[in-house]
Amino acid sequence: MLRIITQRTEARSELRRICDRTHDDQVTHKESTVREVLQAVKRQGDRALLHYTSEFDRRDLKSDDLRVSGSELDAAYQQVPKELLDAIQLACRQVEAFHRQRVPKSWVHFGENEVVLGKRYTPVDRAGIYVPGGQASYPSTVIMNAIPAKVAKVPRIIMVTPPGSAENGISPAVLVAAQEAGVEEIYRVGGAQAIAALAYGTETIPKVDIITGPGNIYVTLAKKLVYGTVGIDSLAGPSEVLIIADKSANPVYVAADMLAQAEHDQMAASILLTDDSVLARKVVDEVERQLVDHPRRLLTEKAIAHYGLVVVVESLEVAAELSNEFAPEHLELEVVDPWGLLDKIRHAGAIFLGSSTPEAVGDYLAGPNHTLPTSGAARYASALTVETFLKHSSLVQYSQTALEKVAGAIEALALAEGLHSHAESVRLRMRGNQELP
Amino acid sequence: MLRIITQRTEARSELRRICDRTHDDQVTHKESTVREVLQAVKRQGDRALLHYTSEFDRRDLKSDDLRVSGSELDAAYQQVPKELLDAIQLACRQVEAFHRQRVPKSWVHFGENEVVLGKRYTPVDRAGIYVPGGQASYPSTVIMNAIPAKVAKVPRIIMVTPPGSAENGISPAVLVAAQEAGVEEIYRVGGAQAIAALAYGTETIPKVDIITGPGNIYVTLAKKLVYGTVGIDSLAGPSEVLIIADKSANPVYVAADMLAQAEHDQMAASILLTDDSVLARKVVDEVERQLVDHPRRLLTEKAIAHYGLVVVVESLEVAAELSNEFAPEHLELEVVDPWGLLDKIRHAGAIFLGSSTPEAVGDYLAGPNHTLPTSGAARYASALTVETFLKHSSLVQYSQTALEKVAGAIEALALAEGLHSHAESVRLRMRGNQELP
Structure with missing residues (x-):
């Protein structure tokens, strides 16, 4: 099911196909729906917001229901197991520690000749964070978006997330993560209508200056359309991992890491580049084996079948070059000398070095942000950072x-x-x- | 002609109107034209490029004509007066010196517990710079875009600019500025078709990773549409200055600075906020006086009439608050204590302190970049910087x-x-x- 390619030209064209997997023309159809939603919310505020929430999320809410109440936030703590709360708190601490490193500071330089120059950094007034709901709950998304905004000292952080079902509502883990990360203002609204509310403001939801966070294709299209009215972090596509492995790599780990990417989404991509054809074969077998009992087997298999790929290359140098052309969101270097190979890497969102660093470490708690450029955007873009929530003014005095x-x-x-x-x-x-x- | 407002509510609504001056619905019409141009260039490459150059720029070129030749570049030096060449070289030196300050550096931190974390900065492979042509020639635009890319060590900088008329071609000052700023690859193509060429690549023009530089509404729309395929710096709107002045300010200087903004474009905005009604009156008179002999009187008058405004406020604190709501591209503080007032400013692209710092200093050669967020984007965005051409990869090893x-x-x-x-x-x-x- 997972194909092995040994021919370089074929590898290049397959990698190109995978990289371009979201640039299809279907998008244009959805765009007109999204435009309509944006216009309606801009003009009618809450009324449109509640209308679309009823239509898309099947929840009939009133304006007063939109904001998650204090008692609901308190209650969430009762529903989260101790070990999960501990893990959320550990993740918050480590993500905060990493993001506090090298935050740019304002400076003024009094030059010769009576010239003063400088740069003054200030946070945005209000940041809006989109946290997807739907099939899954993502407390890690909350942490990765809210902590950088908090470190940037954004005075007001506003989170939106789909309302969930009438029985379950928003996941308690998400609500707890929000509080641990310092978010005090949460609204139950999702989709393009949530992006519209943040971009234009409604009676209930305040207009923000920047919107960050991942979402489905409607959310992404809405973010692209409101860009310019507000700032946005990036246009997130489906996730991807590219693993460069040599004979020292453990096929069991490599397979698990490929599946950890594929299980996100049927559009997720998992790519292995190796100079060892024996390893290639073993990884393919191991992927099959680990899929047998996988709770999301169907979806994961689909992703592997369409966007899974193993390429056997002549050397790790060739692997690095193919990787640079692909510019992966996540890059794992499971090789004897990962730091040596690092010198040949030019474009990648996050790089995981060595066999004991599965991507999951970075997804959750190593510290660096897991909001990363996808679909080749690592050629020009980077992870979400504290700087996403800061801007600077140049200072000049003559x-x-x-x-x-x-x-x-x-x-x-x-x-x-x-x-x-x-x-x-x-x-x-x-x-x-x-x-x- | 230049109105004086003293009522706060009216001032707020006028400032809002001016800030939103480009968010009109006319844009949608132009967008379909731009989409057509982008699609054609994506599919047909040079052929479409030459077709649109013939249609929009009235120049019939072949593929071989697109690239500006070495002899043309040499010849440009003969046509530029000595004092202009000196000025271009001074600007290059000062802009480079400023941009070399505090460039982010890669770092690796070997933590306790056998955890290694870091950030690795690398430049984009190729940067595309758009330099407008049309009515004027802008050597300063070349400098402000190319120097940061050069400081970022971008291996390949590709400049595009409209071909100009058959008699005059591209302005020699622009060609000289490009060479002084380190650009070696220049193509004579402008408009949305130039953006398409940079985003998708053609037989002659290489695909780039990021496109920077200002342009007309077609260029801006094209940049917004290709964003995601490539990176872009920002969506530049018409320029604006907001001046906060007290009774210490010289009305002659304030008027000149307002006109220096207005003369750019009939959509340019020039706003004065002052706590001194005598100054307000004097500035209005002085603007009239300086307009009499203005070589671009018609255009400048139009800008002043539609988007010029003087607001008399109770205090400089109120002026600062109105300025923060407007989030101006350029902010001049022509007051007794500009550094004291600076503390109250939260959002502005560039800030010019004191009476001897006209915006023109920053436009040309103080050092900070003149590519700045417009139309309120200073709430969340900043000047073009070296970081625009860099991206970073997170590093994790456990x-x-x-x-x-x-x-x-x-x-x-x-x-x-x-x-x-x-x-x-x-x-x-x-x-x-x-x-x-």
Whole structure:
């Protein structure tokens, strides 16, 4: 089921197909639905929000029901087992510790010549975090989005997540993770309508400055469309792992890591590049074996069948080059010398080195963010960071003397660009503190 | 012509109107044209590129004409006056010096418990820079986009700019600025078709990883549509300045700075907030006076009439709060104590402090980037930086012992999320180096 390819040209075209798996034209259909939802929420606020919640989530709510209440938040703690709470708290601590490293700081430089330059970092006023619901509950998504916003000192963090069923509501683990990560304001609304509410504001839900967090295709399309009205973190596609392994790798681990990616989503991609054809064979067998009792066998098998791939390459250098072309979200280096191979890697969202570092470590609690660029976006984009919630202002101060020294150069450039008043704004200052005629 | 408002509610609604000036529904019409151009270039490459260049730019070119030749680049130096070349070189030096400050560096942290974490910064492989042509020539745009890419050590910087007229071609100042800023590859193509070429690649123009630089509404729409296929810097709207001035400000300078913004574009916005009604009056008169001989009087007057505004406020605190709501691209603090007032500013692209710092200093050569967030985007976005051309990979390495310590927590989280193989990928590693059955 999991194919092995040895021919380089075929490998390249298969990797390209997998990388482009979401760039289909089906999207255009969904886009018109999403546009309609955005427009309705922009114009009608809560009314449209409740309408779509009834239509898409089959929950009939009133405006007053949207915000998750304090008692509901308290109750969630009763429903979460001790070991899960401990794990959530450990994840929060480690993710926070990592994100506190090298946060950019404001600086001012008093130069020679009476010139002051600087950069001043400030957080956004309000951040909106989307946490998917649906088939699964993702407390880790809450942590990975809320902690960077908290470290950035965002004054108001607003979380939205689908309401869930009438019986179960929102997962208690998600509500507990939100509180542990410092989110105090949670609304039960999902889909494109939730993105619209955050982008435009409604009677109940405040307009935010930036929206982060993953979602299905409707959520992603909505984020792309509101980009410009608000900031967004990225356009998340289905998840993917690329593993480079040599003969030192354990096929049981490699197979488990491939399945850990595939079980997310039938569009998830799991790729192995190896210079050892024996390992390739063993991994294929082991994937079959581990699938037998898999609780999500059907979905996982589909992902492996469509977007699973094993490529046998001549050398690890070739593997690195193919990996750079693919620019994977997650890259595992299960080789004898992972740090040596690292030098040949140019594009990857997160890199896991050595055999004892399954991607799951990073998904949950190693510290680095698990919100990563997908579908080749690692060529130009990075993990969600504290900087996602910060922006900076450039600072410039010139004295009259400093301005005099560059006045001629500014005039030359302004005139070359045909901008008369740009030149005048400097020229007039050179004439001293003249008053009106 | 330039209105003075003293009533707070009216000021708020006028500022909102000005901030939202580009969010009109006209855009939807243009979007379908842009989509058509993108699709055509994606499918037909150079052929479509040359077709649109003929249609929109009235230039009939062949594929071989697209790239600006070495002799053309050499010739440009002959056409640029000495003082302009000096100014371009000064600007390059100062912009480079500023952008070299605090560039993020890769780091690895060897923690206790045999855990290694880090961040590794790498440049994009190829950057595409759009430089507008049309009515004016903008050597400063070249410098502000190319220098950060060069500081980021991007291996290949590709510049596109409209071909210009058959007689004049591309402005020599632009070609000289490109060479001084380190750009070696320039193509004469503009508009949405140029963005398409950079996003998808054609026979002649290489596909890039990120596209930066300003342009007209077609270019901006094209950038928004290709975002996700490639990275983009931002969606640039018309330019704007907001000046906060007290009675110490010189009305002649304030007026010149307002006109320096207005002369860019009839959609440009120039706003003065002051606590001194005498100054307000004087600035209005002075704007009239300076307009009399303005070489772009018609366009500049239009901008001032539609998007010029003077608001008299009770205090500088109120001015700061209104400015924060507007989140201006450029903010000038022409007050007695600009550094004191700075503490009250939360959102602005670039801040110019004191009376001897006209925005033109920053537009050309102070050092900070002049590519800045517009239309309120300073609430969440920042100037173009070296980081625009860098991305980072998270690094994680756990030892077997380190993994053991967190295995329980990972399992708890994986099971709460219903992700069986995530748990398995850790559990199997806990069983030691087992072989296949």
